[in-house]
Amino acid sequence: MAGMLDAVDQRTKLVGENRLELLMFRLGGMQTFAINVFKVQEVVQLPRLNLMPHRHPSVSGVTHFRNRTIPVIDLSQSIGMRPIDRTQPCNLIVTEYNNTVQGFMVGDVDRIINMNWNEILPPPEGAGRQHFLTAITRINERLVEIIDVEKVLAVISPYDTSVSADVIDEQLLSQANDLEVLVVDDSSVGLAQCQSTLDFMGIKVHTATDGKKGLEKLKAWADNGEIVPQKLLMLITDAEMPEMDGYRLTREIREDPRLKDLHIVLHTSLSGSFNKAMVQKVGCDDFLSKFQPDRLAEVIQERIRDVMGRE
Structure with missing residues (x-):
């Protein structure tokens, strides 16, 4: 698993060429989901979690990673599906968004695939977890749903959009x-x-x-x-x-x-x-x-x- 992301730093050459790489995974069922590799720091087996008081229902706890404590979010529960079954093998995808580091608990991690952005399409209109999708694609006739992680994080911890009075001229x-x-x-x-x-x-x-x-x-x-x-x-x-x-x-x-x-x-x-x-x-x-x-x-x-x- 660790070797899966060894070459991420070399993949920056894809940027500017309208290309990306997706990390594909499952959340307990057969449906395949994905996020952009550039936001992923590491993929590891789910470590021991510590409970956190007054946490959001989708936050399963915290864990220590690379000398820091990070929240661990049940990605399945956060997009309106059933919580991850932790009696089955689980993985932790450690990501960085907006200068913050967090872990997403998922099921099986599949692989990384290189794609062109013109193969990535907006999600169809609909209810349920479509609300948390930023895009979809097809790989070998299989539908892959790309999760809007910004939306997930905004629901768990809403962003402050106010501007400080002393900033405005x-x-x-x-x-x-x-x-x-x-x-x-x-x-x-x-x-x-x-x-x-x-x-x-x-x-x-x-x-x-x-x-x-x-x-x-x-x-x-x-x-x-x-x-x-x-x-x-x-x-x-x-x-x-x-x-x-x-x-x-x-x-x-x-x-x-x-x-x-x-x-x-x-x-x-x-x-x-x-x-x-x-x-x-x-x-x-x-x-x-x-x-x-x-x-x-x-x-x-x-x-x-x-x-x-x-x-």
Whole structure:
């Protein structure tokens, strides 16, 4: 099992090529689920858990991992299915999201598979656990459901989307009228957080749920004669999205003469150190970890000052 993730650091070459790798696993039944390998630190057999008072029902306890104590979440229970049967062999997937480390308890871990993002599709409309899916795909005629881990974590520990009063420059915002931003994210949680912060700042928000839709929206504006880099203060894009990821979206924008000067901020829950390197590789202007409303407000205001200083 440990050897399964030995080469994760070498897989960064996939990014920018609209490719990803999925870690596939089961939650006790026959259905296969997956998450992106880039968010996985390690996969181990489920260790001994210690109970934690006042914990969320989906949190099975805590365990010690690499000299730190991490919460262990029953991934099956957290998406509305029956709890994992711990009398059967279980595994722990240790992940990092938004600069926090947590473990997800699962059943059998299958394998890692390399795919193209255009093979990853939005989930169908529906009830139940579809609420916790960010995408689906098919592998050897088998349906694989990709879990929206941001949504899982937001239910267990809701994100604070408020902006601190001392962060906002009221005078600056009062001088910057009719500002517009396009936010591209397949996660409803990610979109809602950005929307809340930007609404608070009085900025008009356009949204798209994947890179392909975002690019289509940008090109449609350009086709209608709008100067997109002037229309939009910036584009804020997630990295991982079905059909077209944020890295490929950035590359497509930079290759279109009508769009190439658009200010692009990569906004993602993936590892910060990894993404700072990818910002330079694919041509983004800035990088921002998700669910930091104060930092998002600061990035917006820094951009406004830059634009106003050139006018």
